[in-house]
Amino acid sequence: MSTLKPVLSRTFQLMLVLWAVVTILFLMFRLMPGNPLAAYIDPTFTLEQQEQLIRQFGLDKPLLQQYFTYIGNLLQGELGYSFRYRTPVADRIWLLLPNTLILTFSSLIIAYFFGILAGAWLAWHRGSRAEAVALPVVLATRAMPEFWLGMVLLAVFSFSLGIFPAGGTRSPGTEYDSLWALYTSADFLSHLALPMLTLAIYSQGLPLLLMRSNMLDVMKEDFVTMAKVKGLSPYTIVIRHGARNALLPVMTSFAISVGYQLQGNVVVESVFSWPGLGRELVSAVSASDYPLAQGAFLMIAVVVILMNLIADLLYTFLDPRISHA
């Protein structure tokens, strides 16, 4: 297998990147002003709790030794205790991760579905008046602050028209037997609608523009000219010959988009009080809940790096023309 080697070497490289990011995270939270213990210990913890944490994270040891303890703890999934919730950070992170992933993937799937169709359509109608209007509009959606778009949608659809709820994941007082029951309930979905729409509008620009420019490239190729000469219908040419070939780079960009989206989530989750990793990061940083902030940052970084890897691998497998020299 000639493809195995690049896969392994890229995976190894990204493991190194992860290690570097973890190290930067360690230093970042040690370099902040104040007591070095403050990264893990809140003054209101009981003495026993404090001592236990000092021992667990080696906080009375030199910096280098603390670093090794930190790495060791990380490998065991040990991230410390949240100051505000008094629970292990890891538990909190696992609780919030699904909310963030649901929001991210649902909005991106909508964005890509729309972007691919609209991009192909615009490429076919190149030079038309529709294009002259659509392109600046698409570019403008890329220039919007995501949270502002969220504010506008919130004001219009929630506060003015009352169609959707203003924030959170469920109405007060509702209980569900399982997470699955919650995620499939009409209540949850109506809470999801606005943040999802916000992120979808913001992210459709990338697949749309990519699809359009790929289509324009493909439409110049000989086999498309051939299809035209054969007198095939525009539909057959666009879908069967054009879109199939233009789609590939768009699909690989999906993984990259997931990584970008997670970062953008930070503000949109805050606007809609969506209990996800991004909002947790912001509130933890504001409340000086350092262990939780560190954990949320790390989880976001892990997903970003994982998505970079997936994008690389998809590229390798889907397009054999890419060489690894």
Next chain:
Amino acid sequence: MLEAIASRGKIRRMFGALKVPVGDNFAVAGLIIYVLFMLTAIFAPVLAPFDPTEILYSTDYELASDLLPGQEGHILGTTSLGRDIFSQIVFGARSALLVGLTAAFMVAFIGTIVGLLAGYFGGWIDMILMRLADVAFGIPFLPFVIVISAFLEPSIWNTVIAMALVLWRDTARVIRSQVLTLRSRGYVEAARVAGSSDLKIIVRHIAPNIVPLSLLYGSIAIGWAILTEASISFLGFGDPDSISWGYMLQDAFASQALSRQAYHWFIPPGMAIIFVVSAGFFISRGYENLLFPKLGR
């Protein structure tokens, strides 16, 4: 006489290298918006009818809070604290311009230097610098800027530095690959054979060819920086002493402008951001069409 001709040639070469994208409709629209934006920032004290931070009182000595557009001479009304919204928009252009230009300069500068060194010298220098770029790609951008802005003193500079620490990566990669192709060109080989030093080859033969690329990436970074600063201010980690569009949005959000449907308060700052950032996109598209005519469409 000869010298004058030579210097004229130099000036023309310089403009040629900068490649100001005129002739492209998008780019021209972008440039016009930019000129207006800069004029607004420069002449903010003249254009703004009020001090943007001053708490205003109406003629009957009551707090002039939550006025609607047009009331008592406030073009866009006032905030809940009685500050003039239009004046805040005008002064917001200043911090946006400051953040945009400094961040873009730093990103283009760091990225160009790194890309030049990595591409030209290759070997272990290239290896180290490109692994650093990999690491920068692995850092979640906005969370990183949030944490840095929150831990250091909240100021525009800390936000700008945090952005530059991550965003140089895209520029560096592109510049590097450009340098790799330039390095093997005939005239560079010729200069090397003729005994030119590395420094001279970089400065005279390679750098002039990558300046337009640096400018392209710099102009993209302006938009990113303004958007990021807005997010940071919106989340409450921004510079408390400066009026920015992001700060205005945070103020409106926290003052329940949404549920009170005070559209005149939170729509204008967003529109201002969209105008300036999309102008940057238009200009960079124009640049791209000039630099890579094959892609031009």
